Amino acid sequence: xxxxxxxxxxxxxxxxxxxxxxxxxxxxxxxxxxxxxxxxxxxxxxxxxxxxxxxxxxxxxxxxxxxxxxxxxxxxxxxxxxxxxxxxxxxxxxxxxxxxxxxxxxxxxxxxxxxxxxxxxxxxxxxxxxxxxxxxxxxxxxxxxxxxxxxxxxxxxxxxxxxxxxxxxxxxxxxxxxxxxxxxxxxxxxxxxxxxxxxxxxxxxxxxxxxxxxxxxxxxxxxxxxxxxxxxxxxxxxxxxxxxxxxxxxxxxxxxxxxxxxxxxxxxxxxxxxxxxxxxxxxxxxxxxxxxxxxxxxxxxxxxx
Amino acid sequence: xxxxxxxxxxxxxxxxxxxxxxxxxxxxxxxxxxxxxxxxxxxxxxxxxxxxxxxxxxxxxxxxxxxxxxxxxxxxxxxxxxxxxxxxxxxxxxxxxxxxxxxxxxxxxxxxxxxxxxxxxxxxxxxxxxxxxxxxxxxxxxxxxxxxxxxxxxxxxxxxxxxxxxxxxxxxxxxxxxxxxxxxxxxxxxxxxxxxxxxxxxxxxxxxxxxxxxxxxxxxxxxxxxxxxxxxxxxxxxxxxxxxxxxxxxxxxxxxxxxxxxxxxxxxxxxxxxxxxxxxxxxxxxxxxxxxxxxxxxxxxxxxxxxxxxxxxxxxxxxxxxxxxxxxxxxxxxxxxxxxxxxxxxxxxxxxxxxxxxxxxxxxxxxxxxxxxxxxxxxxxxxxxxxxxxxxxxxxxxxxxxxxxxxxxxxxxxxxxxxxxxxxxxxxxxxxxxxxxxxxxxxxxxx
Ligand code: B12
Ligand code: SF4
Numbered sequence: 029x030x031x032x033x034x035x036x037x038x039x040x041x042x043x044x045x046x047x048x049x050x051x052x053x054x055x056x057x058x059x060x061x062x063x064x065x066x067x068x069x070x071x072x073x074x075x076x077x078x079x080x081x082x083x084x085x086x087x088x089x090x091x092x093x094x095x096x097x098x099x100x101x102x103x104x105x106x107x108x109x110x111x112x113x114x115x116x117x118x119x120x121x122x123x124x125x126x127x128x129x130x131x132x133x134x135x136x137x138x139x140x141x142x143x144x145x146x147x148x149x150x151x152x153x154x155x156x157x158x159x160x161x162x163x164x165x166x167x168x169x170x171x172x173x174x175x176x177x178x179x180x181x182x183x184x185x186x187x188x189x190x191x192x193x194x195x196x197x198x199x200x201x202x203x204x205x206x207x208x209x210x211x212x213x214x215x216x217x218x219x220x221x222x223x224x225x226x227x228x229x230x231x232x233x234x235x236x237x238x239x240x241x242x243x244x245x246x247x248x249x250x251x252x253x254x255x256x257x258x259x260x261x262x263x264x265x266x267x268x269x270x271x272x273x274x275x276x277x278x279x280x281x282x283x284x285x286x287x288x289x290x291x292x293x294x295x296x297x298x299x300x301x302x303x304x305x306x307x308x309x310x311x312x313x314x315x316x317x318x319x320x321x322x323x324x325x326x327x328x329x330x331x332x333x
Numbered sequence: 334x335x336x337x338x339x340x341x342x343x344x345x346x347x348x349x350x351x352x353x354x355x356x357x358x359x360x361x362x363x364x365x366x367x368x369x370x371x372x373x374x375x376x377x378x379x380x381x382x383x384x385x386x387x388x389x390x391x392x393x394x395x396x397x398x399x400x401x402x403x404x405x406x407x408x409x410x411x412x413x414x415x416x417x418x419x420x421x422x423x424x425x426x427x428x429x430x431x432x433x434x435x436x437x438x439x440x441x442x443x444x445x446x447x448x449x450x451x452x453x454x455x456x457x458x459x460x461x462x463x464x465x466x467x468x469x470x471x472x473x474x475x476x477x478x479x480x481x482x483x484x485x486x487x488x489x490x491x492x493x494x495x496x497x498x499x500x501x502x503x504x505x506x507x508x509x510x511x512x513x514x515x516x517x518x519x520x521x522x523x524x525x526x527x528x529x530x531x532x533x534x535x536x537x538x539x540x541x542x543x544x545x546x547x548x549x550x551x552x553x554x555x556x557x558x559x560x561x562x563x564x565x566x567x568x569x570x571x572x573x574x575x576x577x578x579x580x581x582x583x584x585x586x587x588x589x590x591x592x593x594x595x596x597x598x599x600x601x602x603x604x605x606x607x608x609x610x611x612x613x614x615x616x617x618x619x620x621x622x623x624x625x626x627x628x629x630x631x632x633x634x635x636x637x638x639x640x641x642x643x644x645x646x647x648x649x650x651x652x653x654x655x656x657x658x659x660x661x662x663x664x665x666x667x668x669x670x671x672x673x674x675x676x677x678x679x680x681x682x683x684x685x686x687x688x689x690x691x692x693x694x695x696x697x698x699x700x701x702x703x704x705x706x707x708x709x710x711x712x713x714x715x716x717x718x719x720x721x722x723x724x725x726x727x728x729x730x731x732x733x734x735x736x737x738x739x740x741x742x743x744x745x746x747x748x749x750x751x752x753x754x755x756x757x758x759x760x761x762x763x764x765x766x767x768x769x770x771x772x773x774x775x776x777x778x779x780x
Contacts, residue, residue, distance in 0.1 A: 029548070029552065029590065029592060031544060031545050031548035031549075031584070031592065032588075033580065034580060034584045034587060034588050034590075036583075058579075059575070060572060060576070061575070061576060061579060062576065063580070237640050237641060238454070238640035238643070238644065239679065240644075240679070241640075241641070241644045242416070242644040242647055242649070245416075245619070245644070245645070246415070246417040246649060249415050249416075250415075250417055253415070277767070279683075280637070280640065283769065287632060288452075288632045288636060289631045289632035290633045291633075293608065293633045293634075294632075294633035294636060294637070296608070297608065297611050297633065297634070300608075300611075300612060301611065301615045301637045301638075304616060305615060305619050305641060308575065308616055308620060309619070324608055324609065324612050327609060327612070328571045328613070328616065329571075331571035332570075332571045332572045332575065333572075
């Protein structure tokens with residue numbers, strides 16, 4: 029029986045997102061299958077910066093960022109120049125009503141400063157409190173020095189987000205709750221509100237290794253299958269995985285438990301394995317915290333493209 | 334490839350004699366198609382038809398078992414490309430490679446470390462499954478000694494890693510009846526290796542990076558009568574892992590390409606860097622790898638792989654759940670804390686584990702939430718003030734403790750008010766959000 033390559037043809041293609049030095053998506057095959065099509069542009073990694081000093085980051089992270097954490101501008105510069113992140117993700121965690129409840133004005137100030145001090149693209153995220161994010165987004169979107177990626181628009185606040193992104197020429201991250209139908213529905217709602225579908229990046233919600241990773245994994249795979257096989261243009265947005273908050277919450281990532289071996293390496297791997305697994309499922313873009321975890325992901329990706 | 338009832342029917346005697354306990358041959362065929370009957374039930378099916386049917390209904394990827402007894406590792410027999418389509422069945426075996434160049438002491442230490450690399454997670458015992466002994470010395474004598482030493486130390490199934498027939502022959506006598514996997518037959522040695530595998534009842538890995546040549550080699554080896562094969566296409570880089578493993582899996586499942594109807598494997602022990610080794614092993618676990626070789630078994634290294642393997646191989650159709658009831662953690666009495674949570678296995682085991690860590694005995698009431706986590710269940714309306722109050726009343730929690738304090742998960746603190754109304758005699762206490770804060774919570778707030 030002679031062997032023939034079991035190639036598949038796909039009728040669809042993932043949208044390409046180009047913004048500054050970021051160039052992702054564009055693939056017309058399942059992840060990294062270069063024998064049958066054009067593989068995605070290299071997935072990229074953004075490092076996360078916050079507007080306040082995070083209280084729940086483990087030592088593996090504070091060891092690296094301890095000195096720069098007090099000032100988001102210094103922190104962002106450090107990620108860009110020292111750690112060579114492809115992009116900077118600024119999470120306005122301090123604006124959350126349960127945390128410091130920082131004002132919209134304070135937030136917009138931070139955004140303006142960070143955005144103008146870096147040359148790699150900015151990903152601007154709210155605090156994941158739908159109402160507060162709604163208040164924040166327009167002023168913060170306008171404070172960005174150049175076109176950026178802003179998020180996360182959810183079903184509750186997508187109109188405000190879409191308007192802000194359009195007004196200031198940004199890309200938009202659309203977050204849905206781990207369900208392919210909800211992901212598609214949000215893309216449809218955004219499109220119907222007049223937002224160009226080519227400027228949407230999907231966040232189908234990330235869960236951590238050992239804590240529901242398989243749900244995210246399968247949702248990503250299903251999105252890519254729908255996009256490529258069924259040529260569903262409401263599923264062809266590149267996918268972002270915001271893994272830091274989830275991966276670093278896992279006990280295995282931070283607990284000093286002697287029988288589990290070196291805590292720091294374990295934590296780095298917890299984040300890196302979570303990340304690479306989502307990329308093998310079809311993710312195009314990761315938001316991460318640990319520079320070594322980022323390096324591991326990149327080293328692995330470099331072997332694939 | 335699965336056959337339809339109609340296709341199976343063509344091969345049956347069509348006499349409707351009823352000996353199979355079904356009214357007609359067609360009815361029997363329909364049951365066979367959904368695997369609710371076995372072909373043996375029909376005494377009259379001809380040997381030729383039987384051969385055709387069993388050939389056609391054989392799983393697209395052969396099940397391979399390495400080792401014997403309770404430590405035996407079975408891999409293969411997968412039926413799909415994507416886990417959401419049904420489920421992945423046989424979790425990949427993780428192997429640690431030990432060189433025969435190591436001293437006896439080094440070997441002992443490494444075996445010991447490998448055997449101890451285990452953990453309980455979500456009710457499952459997760460461990461390193463196999464030991465691969467590598468004939469790095471090239472010396473048959475040394476290889477045999479290492480094999481002998483290791484069989485005396487552990488009952489984990491073994492992989493004999495040598496491409497030299499002399500080495501293999503000197504080691505095999507120590508493994509009589511133990512069904513190791515031999516790694517590997519290649520273009521030059523396959524005659525001898527196939528013979529050795531057959532004589533000793535072992536499964537045989539076939540190593541060949543070129544997929545065209547691999548398929549030829551597999552056909553030559555099966556023609557020699559060896560059926561239990563594992564394919565090693567030399568996938569050492571991430572790209573090869575994804576591409577070659579996908580090509581092999583797809584050929585087997587979608588094209589019924591027989592030469593590739595076997596589990597696949599790769600050794601990453603020469604990756605040089607332990608962290609990268611874990612990354613490559615992760616890619617192999619999510620992308621169809623069935624046996625994965627590592628250089629060592631430090632817990633920080635294998636723990637992420639254990640978790641990934643467990644995640645990827647859970648059945649997407651049924652969330653793992655535990656029974657609804659009050660669980661005793663430690664040895665609780667009437668003064669012990671009472672906590673409530675949902676019946677998602679992961680949730681239960683994390684919470685129970687942290688209560689154990691705290692060294693405080695407690696009652697853990699687990700409410701049926703259809704296997705959903707706390708917040709998911711809350712969002713889905715399966716863990717509400719009403720359902721919790723109902724549960725607490727029906728299980729007569731009030732008779733278990735005399736303090737009448739009920740601790741609820743921090744993530745559902747919003748429920749405390751309405752729950753207090755529904756359980757007026759109780760004192761509702763909001764616990765911490767994350768389970769790992771339970772020990773501190775008990776220390777500071779449980780008086
Ligand atoms: C995986 C997941 C799913 C899976 C289900 C997994 C499962 N078996 O439950 C799926 C895809 C099915 C799903 C569906 C939905 N989900 Co969901 N899901 C998640 C996700 C990513 C992880 C959940 C998980 O497994 N956590 C791990 C377990 C162990 O956590 P846990 O049970 O909370 O237990 C921890 C603590 O609570 C604590 N704890 C537990 N018990 C106790 C008890 C006491 C006394 C104490 C002190 C502590 C304690 O210990 C544990 C470890 O720290 C979360 C986001 C997240 N990262 O949390 C969203 C999340 C829970 N989902 C959410 C939602 C909204 C939904 C849906 C309603 C959305 C939809 N798609 O329609 C559906 C509802 C399901 C349904 N049947 O209708 C929301 C809930 C929002 C909220 N709180 O307001 C979340 C938070 C996502 C979000 N939007 O931010 N989901
Ligand atoms: S026993 Fe065989 S021949 Fe008789 S009815 Fe059943 S399938 Fe048909």
